[in-house]
Amino acid sequence: MTGLERPPSAAAQVTLPGDDVARPRALLRVRDVAITHEGADAATPAAVSFEVAPGEVVLLLGPSGSGKSTLTLALNGLIPHAVPAEVHGTIDVGGVAASVTSVAVLSTHVGMVFQDPDAQLVTGTLLDEVAFGPENLRMPVAEVLGRSEDALRRVGLWERRGENPDRLSGGGRQRLAIACALAMGSPLLVLDEPTANLDPQGTEEVYAALAELVAAGDRAILLVEHNLDAAIGFVDRAVVLDKDGRLVADGTVDAVLQGRAEELHAMGVWLPTSTLAALRLRQAGYSLDPLPLTPDQLRAALEAEPPVPLPLAQSSPPPESSAEPLISVRGLTLTRGRSTVLHDIDLEVQRGDFVAVVGANGAGKTSLVQAIAGVVPPPRGTVHLDGLDVGRADARTLTSRIGFVFQNPEHQFVAHTVFDEVAHGLRLRGLPDTEVRERTEALLERFGLTAKAGTHPFLLSGGQKRRLSVGTALVAGAPVLALDEPTFGQDRARADELLGLLRELNRDGTTILVVTHDMQLVAEYADRMVVMAEGRVLTHGTTTDVFADADLVERAGLRLPPLARALRGITGHPELTGIARLRDLPSAPPASRPPGSAA
Amino acid sequence: MTVTGPVLTARAPYAQVDPYADAVTAASARFLYRLNPLAKLLAPVPAIVLLIFTRDAATPLAFLALSYAVLLVGVSFTRRLVAVLLLGLPLGALIIGIGFSLWTDPSHVDQSIVVWQIGSWTVYAGAFAVGLATGLRLAAIVALTLIAGLSTTGPDLVRATVQQLRVPYRIGYTALAAFRFVPRFAHELEVIRRAHRVRGAHGGRGPFAVIARWSGYIVPLMAGAIRHAERVALAMDARAFGAYADRTERHLVPFRTRDVVFIVLFLAASAAIFFICNALWGSTPNPRVADARPWGPA
Numbered sequence: 001m002t003g004l005e006r007p008p009s010a011a012a013q014v015t016l017p018g019d020d021v022a023r024p025r026a027l028l029r030v031r032d033v034a035i036t037h038e039g040a041d042a043a044t045p046a047a048v049s050f051e052v053a054p055g056e057v058v059l060l061l062g063p064s065g066s067g068k069s070t071l072t073l074a075l076n077g078l079i080p081h082a083v084p085a086e087v088h089g090t091i092d093v094g095g096v097a098a099s100v101t102s103v104a105v106l107s108t109h110v111g112m113v114f115q116d117p118d119a120q121l122v123t124g125t126l127l128d129e130v131a132f133g134p135e136n137l138r139m140p141v142a143e144v145l146g147r148s149e150d151a152l153r154r155v156g157l158w159e160r161r162g163e164n165p166d167r168l169s170g171g172g173r174q175r176l177a178i179a180c181a182l183a184m185g186s187p188l189l190v191l192d193e194p195t196a197n198l199d200p201q202g203t204e205e206v207y208a209a210l211a212e213l214v215a216a217g218d219r220a221i222l223l224v225e226h227n228l229d230a231a232i233g234f235v236d237r238a239v240v241l242d243k244d245g246r247l248v249a250d251g252t253v254d255a256v257l258q259g260r261a262e263e264l265h266a267m268g269v270w271l272p273t274s275t276l277a278a279l280r281l282r283q284a285g286y287s288l289d290p291l292p293l294t295p296d297q298l299r300a301a302l303e304a305e306p307p308v309p310l311p312l313a314q315s316s317p318p319p320e321s322s323a324e325p326l327i328s329v330r331g332l333t334l335t336r337g338r339s340t341v342l343h344d345i346d347l348e349v350q351r352g353d354f355v356a357v358v359g360a361n362g363a364g365k366t367s368l369v370q371a372i373a374g375v376v377p378p379p380r381g382t383v384h385l386d387g388l389d390v391g392r393a394d395a396r397t398l399t400s401r402i403g404f405v406f407q408n409p410e411h412q413f414v415a416h417t418v419f420d421e422v423a424h425g426l427r428l429r430g431l432p433d434t435e436v437r438e439r440t441e442a443l444l445e446r447f448g449l450t451a452k453a454g455t456h457p458f459l460l461s462g463g464q465k466r467r468l469s470v471g472t473a474l475v476a477g478a479p480v481l482a483l484d485e486p487t488f489g490q491d492r493a494r495a496d497e498l499l500g501l502l503r504e505l506n507r508d509g510t511t512i513l514v515v516t517h518d519m520q521l522v523a524e525y526a527d528r529m530v531v532m533a534e535g536r537v538l539t540h541g542t543t544t545d546v547f548a549d550a551d552l553v554e555r556a557g558l559r560l561p562p563l564a565r566a567l568r569g570i571t572g573h574p575e576l577t578g579i580a581r582l583r584d585l586p587s588a589p590p591a592s593r594p595p596g597s598a599a
Numbered sequence: 600m601t602v603t604g605p606v607l608t609a610r611a612p613y614a615q616v617d618p619y620a621d622a623v624t625a626a627s628a629r630f631l632y633r634l635n636p637l638a639k640l641l642a643p644v645p646a647i648v649l650l651i652f653t654r655d656a657a658t659p660l661a662f663l664a665l666s667y668a669v670l671l672v673g674v675s676f677t678r679r680l681v682a683v684l685l686l687g688l689p690l691g692a693l694i695i696g697i698g699f700s701l702w703t704d705p706s707h708v709d710q711s712i713v714v715w716q717i718g719s720w721t722v723y724a725g726a727f728a729v730g731l732a733t734g735l736r737l738a739a740i741v742a743l744t745l746i747a748g749l750s751t752t753g754p755d756l757v758r759a760t761v762q763q764l765r766v767p768y769r770i771g772y773t774a775l776a777a778f779r780f781v782p783r784f785a786h787e788l789e790v791i792r793r794a795h796r797v798r799g800a801h802g803g804r805g806p807f808a809v810i811a812r813w814s815g816y817i818v819p820l821m822a823g824a825i826r827h828a829e830r831v832a833l834a835m836d837a838r839a840f841g842a843y844a845d846r847t848e849r850h851l852v853p854f855r856t857r858d859v860v861f862i863v864l865f866l867a868a869s870a871a872i873f874f875i876c877n878a879l880w881g882s883t884p885n886p887r888v889a890d891a892r893p894w895g896p897a
Contacts, residue, residue, distance in 0.1 A: 119827055132840075137847075413818075
């Protein structure tokens, strides 16, 4: 750690020369900031200026790679003091310059909450965890305890102060991280994708805690978030970066998101689902002015409008079930140690289905998919894959029937080059070298990895790693692909890219089985869904049917995707009732639509 | 080493180890929990060092008895304690003892009694005496370390090293944060093993296949470990870790009179055992046993 080390109490009173005392002081002033990481060619962000006033809630938006996370790390000095990078411009935090102040001093001005709740835990109990920061600041024990109690109470975790943080749910651990940031006493809280690793219930918990903070009004919040549907409700201002990391918009949420929605959408900035839906509906002739930002606003705006004469939007009917299911699970019970993780599961999956397996954390989703793929051998006779008893099959036979993609693609890389990684599965089957080369090259071509054939798999970008892991799972010719939480911890752009690839594979005939808890992605891509709770299948049916039963979705610890929430039981527009996916919405004006065509 | 009873182990979601679990709350007779970890760690050290140089069986037996007595009185009587003391240690001592008996160079031992003879391979009773003495010695050393091991939590040990030994807290608390990595990596390793099995990587049996298999796990495990460690480091820095030369301590681990008393008593007991064993058996045993080297070259 470098820079000046000052006692925090003194640092708070420091005033920069020339600072106008009369002007209400902004908590954070960012001026023409450009940050170049060590070894990077270009600066991202490239040119950013904005301010955050006391009590304000600011949303920082931008497409992937625009440098949002980098910028947040610079606000409390982690860049450049802990992560080497070149910082141009000035960042002024509560009157001190971030570039010459130590992270320790800045930590009393800016509290940070990161994406991964597990990577923010240091100690053994909730109380020790929250006290960790104030203790580092050498505060007297009484004040440490006072701050810790206050912070834990504000996120509703005081009653559990003696427990090990491991026992909390993901949402609970992230609330703990917020409490830890609060205990630092900083007037500004910076949260970088705080819900990306959480299930819908956890996300809701975190936002409920944040909403209370906002309501109290004593802290300003800077939020980086791709899940706008959850965040949009209590944000005052939006600051938008473009893909090169330049500031393109800074204003109230209404001015930025409603006024410039189309422009932002074209730039690759994620908008709330309701806004995207409204943009599409506008093309179909709905006026929807001003643009709705939340499901409630969309619903209200639609109800206020006269119906637009449209033929009923008809999603393509689900393919008729053929006689013989491709995957059939009968009475599958799976135990791990002394606990039963799956209870008597019956399930059938037809050839060509795109199935999403959803449920809260610990519902048994991963166990089910792993048992189907033979990653964890199921009891004999319980799982059949195209006639093959998975419980009796050896690994080689299985890989030619079903490919399995783990949550972290790095876990399943076994070779030193991308080429060998793909060829590995073919060589195992003892195919001749020429055929191995041909098929490997064809697959690399298909997944856009030809240029990377000689690279070490670990040196690929995140999206490339994911594509490679899908490729290796399919190279042996498996007609089924199972994926465990492939979108976990990723931003929407990357998740969308992956799901797009899966949809393409699905159209070419691959049956897809995907575990996820991103409900809007499920709505957009899957035909059918399996809802799990406590090791049992709660229901199994088409996406539309399942989302029609809101109570059941709620019971499974899940939430309806935003669009379904907005359009559920809408009275004024029968043509829109029950639509859950954006592409099912009418988008063309009635005149140009051939009657009865799918949207 | 920490005290993690069966109830506490169930807490961590994917772990058998909860390094942060509190010491079990126990009756006041279980005095070991209320001693400074350093006292428990340091008091047996002279005995351990001297045990390394003993050759007879009586001294280690006496120290085994001493440690068992301290443990049975000093820590809570759990199933785990019984398993360790009555099964783990004796079995370990026996296995190591037999192993060393077969390994000992027969030319250095008392050859008066032959236990068995297969062809030209003869095992003498003297070899067993040497081997079992070695096994007992190791068991006694382990039992002495258990005095601290079974009654101390990781965090308390770290606090004691910071508070009494003046180890910089940045080192101590980083070590403490690293405890949290253990269950995480165990889980990650399990996932990696499954993933590699699915890929059909490095199948086959035999030591070379095992080595190839494990070396394949290292890269993904290290990549994940380094990334995680970087994130934890950033999160700790963001909470002013290392801001000052010291930090507020809410949990004091004092070094009190009772710790001094424990150390003095333990040292006295150690000295008495050595003195008595030496007086009674020290000069009598067969000189050939004394200079036998279990690890000596043939």
